[in-house]
Amino acid sequence: MFLIKLGGSVITNKAQECCFKQEIMDQLAAEIKKASKPGIIIHGAGSFGHILAKQYKLNTGYRQRKQVEGFALTHTMVQRLNTLVLASLQNHSIPAVSLPPHAILSLSDHAIAHIDYNIFKKYLALGFMPVSYGDVALDNQLGFSICSGDLLIQLLAAEFKPEKVIFVIDEDGLYSANPKTNKNATFFENITIKDLENLTTSLDDHADVTEGMKGKIHTIKQVAKTGADTILVNGNIHNRLYDTLKGKKTRSTIVYGEKP
Numbered sequence: 027m028f029l030i031k032l033g034g035s036v037i038t039n040k041a042q043e044c045c046f047k048q049e050i051m052d053q054l055a056a057e058i059k060k061a062s063k064p065g066i067i068i069h070g071a072g073s074f075g076h077i078l079a080k081q082y083k084l085n086t087g088y089r090q091r092k093q094v095e096g097f098a099l100t101h102t103m104v105q106r107l108n109t110l111v112l113a114s115l116q117n118h119s120i121p122a123v124s125l126p127p128h129a130i131l132s133l134s135d136h137a138i139a140h141i142d143y144n145i146f147k148k149y150l151a152l153g154f155m156p157v158s159y160g161d162v163a164l165d166n167q168l169g170f171s172i173c174s175g176d177l178l179i180q181l182l183a184a185e186f187k188p189e190k191v192i193f194v195i196d197e198d199g200l201y202s203a204n205p206k207t208n209k210n211a212t213f214f215e216n217i218t219i220k221d222l223e224n225l226t227t228s229l230d231d232h233a234d235v236t237e238g239m240k241g242k243i244h245t246i247k248q249v250a251k252t253g254a255d256t257i258l259v260n261g262n263i264h265n266r267l268y269d270t271l272k273g274k275k276t277r278s279t280i281v282y283g284e285k286p
Contacts, residue, residue: 027064027065027150027186027188027189028063028064028189028190028191028192029066029068029179029182029183029186029188029190029191029192030065030067030068030192030194030267031067031068031069031070031175031176031179031191031192031193031194032051032054032067032068032069032111032194032261033069033070033072033193033194033195033261034071034072034074034075034160035070035072035195035196036054036194036195036196036261036262037050037051037054037069037070037072037107037111037261038070038072038073038074039072039073040072040073040076041073042073043073043074043077044073044074044103044107045073046074046107046110048110048114050262051110051111051114052114052117052118053264054114054194054261054267055114055115055117055120057264057265057267057271058115058118058120058267058268058271059119059120060268061267061268061271061272063271064153065155065188066150066155066156066157066158067111067115067122067156067157067158068157068158068175068179068182069107069108069111069157069159069175070159070160070174070175071103071104071159071161071175072107074103074104074106074107075100075103075104075107075160075161075162078096078099078100078103079096079100079162079172081096082095082096082097082100084096084097084100084162084170084171084172085172086168086171087167087168087169087170088169093170097170101128104159104160104161105126105161107159108124108126108157108159109124112124115155120155121153121155122154122156122157123149123154123155123156123157124158125145125146125157126158126159126161127159127160127161127163127173127178128162128163128164128173130145130158131163131173132163132164132165133163133164133165133166133168133171133173134166135165135166135167135171136165136168136171136172138177138181139166141181143182143185146182158178159175159178160172160173160174160175160176160178161173174241176241176242176244177245179191179193179245179249180248180249183248183252183254184248184252187252187254188254189254190254190255190256190257190270190271191249191255191256191257192256192257192258192267192270192271193242193246193256193257193259194259194260194261194267195259195260195261196260196261196262197258197260198259198260198263198277198278198279199213199214199215199259199260199277200213200214200217200258200279200281201214202214213279214279215278215279215280216279216280216282217279217280217281219247219251219281219283222246222247222281250281250282250283250284251283252283253283253284253285253286254283255282255283256280256281257270257281258278258279258281259276259277259278260277266278
């Protein structure tokens, strides 16, 4: 099976609140359908979640009553995005079902306290494609905080030992620096976990409430420890996700998992 993370920067315009990229999502859904591979999809919150979460400082935990309103509003927005993602997948005959994080897990000072893996397993066994996403969630220590899509990927990779973990992003893969701001950034076609640990340069000039690329690299390191390879691929270019799912060579970055 595969784990696919659809980045918020790919399926939304992160600079504009609640701006969904329907055409891109439909193309990705078509590629997932054509590849016909079982798996779990996680998507980021993008401009549906990060703007409000930052405004209400939700990742710092409960500090004032107004944040309760912010929690509810943020959850409604990311659920709206999730509905749009589900609709696109279902329009391409993919039996997608939503598993909202706040209903299946709890956190403790940002770390996982409990998650129900069985519900994923039951849906997979029946031929469904579970879809979850970055969301706000209850936190045993803080009252509430944010469960990022990257944290979900990390947890699911450890539990399911997928064939591949695929990050669908808005760049061709991993660079030595942010290619949007540094034209001399070096592209990595493949990289080991050791090399990744030595990559200390800033890769994200606009880190969001989930720490952007910095958080993603932490997640990839954790995934590598499970033995799974991680592939970062550009979701804006047709058929790169499809080629990756089918094992065809395409422009991307492969981060090799640690083998026994």
